[in-house]
Amino acid sequence: MQSVRQRDYDDIPGTYVFDGERCWKGFSLNMFCKSLDVAANRDAFRRDPDAYLSGFDLSAEQRSAVTQRNWLEMLRLGGNIYYTFKLAIFDGLTMQHLGAAMSANPTSVDEFRSMMISGGRPISGNRSVKEQCNG
Amino acid sequence: MARVVGGIGTSHVPSIGAAIDLGKVGDPYWRPLFDGVQPARKWIEDVKPDVVIVVYNDHASRFALDMTPTFAIGVGEQFASHDEGYGPRPVPVCHGDPAFAWHLVESLVLKDEFDLAMVSEMTVDHGLTVPLSLMFGKPEAWPCKIIPLCVNVIQYPQPTALRCLRLGQALRRAIDSYGPEIKVAIFGTGGMSHQLQGERAGLINAEYDKMWLDRMESDPDSLSRIGHTELLREAGSEGLEIIMWLIMRGALDSAVRRVHRFYHVPASNTAYGLLVLENA
Numbered sequence: 001m002q003s004v005r006q007r008d009y010d011d012i013p014g015t016y017v018f019d020g021e022r023c024w025k026g027f028s029l030n031m032f033c034k035s036l037d038v039a040a041n042r043d044a045f046r047r048d049p050d051a052y053l054s055g056f057d058l059s060a061e062q063r064s065a066v067t068q069r070n071w072l073e074m075l076r077l078g079g080n081i082y083y084t085f086k087l088a089i090f091d092g093l094t095m096q097h098l099g100a101a102m103s104a105n106p107t108s109v110d111e112f113r114s115m116m117i118s119g120g121r122p123i124s125g126n127r128s129v130k131e132q133c134n135g
Numbered sequence: 136m137a138r139v140v141g142g143i144g145t146s147h148v149p150s151i152g153a154a155i156d157l158g159k160v161g162d163p164y165w166r167p168l169f170d171g172v173q174p175a176r177k178w179i180e181d182v183k184p185d186v187v188i189v190v191y192n193d194h195a196s197r198f199a200l201d202m203t204p205t206f207a208i209g210v211g212e213q214f215a216s217h218d219e220g221y222g223p224r225p226v227p228v229c230h231g232d233p234a235f236a237w238h239l240v241e242s243l244v245l246k247d248e249f250d251l252a253m254v255s256e257m258t259v260d261h262g263l264t265v266p267l268s269l270m271f272g273k274p275e276a277w278p279c280k281i282i283p284l285c286v287n288v289i290q291y292p293q294p295t296a297l298r299c300l301r302l303g304q305a306l307r308r309a310i311d312s313y314g315p316e317i318k319v320a321i322f323g324t325g326g327m328s329h330q331l332q333g334e335r336a337g338l339i340n341a342e343y344d345k346m347w348l349d350r351m352e353s354d355p356d357s358l359s360r361i362g363h364t365e366l367l368r369e370a371g372s373e374g375l376e377i378i379m380w381l382i383m384r385g386a387l388d389s390a391v392r393r394v395h396r397f398y399h400v401p402a403s404n405t406a407y408g409l410l411v412l413e414n415a
Contacts, residue, residue, distance in 0.1 A: 014334025120339025
């Protein structure tokens with residue numbers, strides 16, 4: 001994998017484009033999350049999280065991010081939001097919970113919901129890292 | 136001969152499905168959205184398609200990282216609702232149309248060189264079932280046959296917008312060459328602007344969405360030249376789904392008549408867009 005290769009989407013702030021490198025890096029993490037769409041697997045994970053996680057080839061960092069429910073760290077370690085959201089569903093969380101947890105601002109679910117009702121996070125100032133720095 | 140009666144572009148936000156399933160459509164949060172959808176429901180009730188081809192994406196449900204088909208078509212007899220983690224949505228099973236689906240595949244592969252994956256057994260997730268619920272409500276059975284046309288929009292590299300428009304054009308040729316007298320509608324689903332992941336979660340770009348809604352009608356060719364980086368940046372990382380609307384648009388004539396257009400923010404973390412088009 002050409003991990004050093006520059007991509008033109010690298011300068012989009014707060015965005016982890018799920019390309020081949022992330023697919024490869026996050027494969028086991030995502031497939032663990034995917035397994036939770038089977039009710040029997042959810043039961044097994046609920047009964048004994050450690051034993052269940054041991055059935056997947058997660059790195060120590062990935063396992064720690066899962067245990068701590070560090071949603072942003074999961075993305076950094078190759079997680080894809082549609083997969084990690086299955087873990088959030090398991091926890092009874094909504095996408096607003098995750099949105100608040102992954103973004104530095106706003107931080108609470110209620111604030112995040114209010115932001116959405118007010119029209120969402122504005123594009124202005126959020127197009128690129130450069131624009132963010134200038135903004 | 137088979138005939139295209141029109142196309143619908145609609146977002147497929149899962150919480151819309153939950154609102155319908157849980158009877159919350161009259162709540163203050165949801166009411167404006169469901170009011171805005173009514174004219175589309177009226178339209179489809181009037182045109183009564185025999186078959187709806189639903190262009191959608193699978194969200195780590197039937198397909199996962201072990202295999203990602205760029206384009207896949209459901210050729211089976213039925214498609215059940217997938218358990219996305221809450222238990223399957225309580226919606227009717229989709230009945231397919233294997234004879235028509237296999238005709239589409241033969242035309243697409245042999246005449247237009249679109250080499251789709253052919254899937255006999257597939258469950259379908261909110262990407263397909265939410266648009267059906269939006270258009271048909273909560274019937275005992277869906278009022279038409281359903282052919283799922285699944286597009287990879289999750290794993291980079293996704294197909295280009297141009298490839299999607301061309302697939303729609305090829306799909307139209309395939310529909311037009313089918314003998315039986317059936318009425319066919321095409322749903323293009325997903326979008327509009329939204330970003331679920333990362334520090335930029337919650338992004339909405341209403342101006343960009345409105346440009347897409349305008350040009351879907353008048354100038355889809357210009358939309359088909361937009362690259363992925365622009366979409367990721369402007370519509371959000373998950374907003375790139377909007378390329379699937381171009382498959383629907385490609386299956387319509389160049390000149391279309393707008394039946395209905397509606398836009399609403401928010402539906403959960405997403406901008407909801409709706410467009411109903413007929414051939415002019």
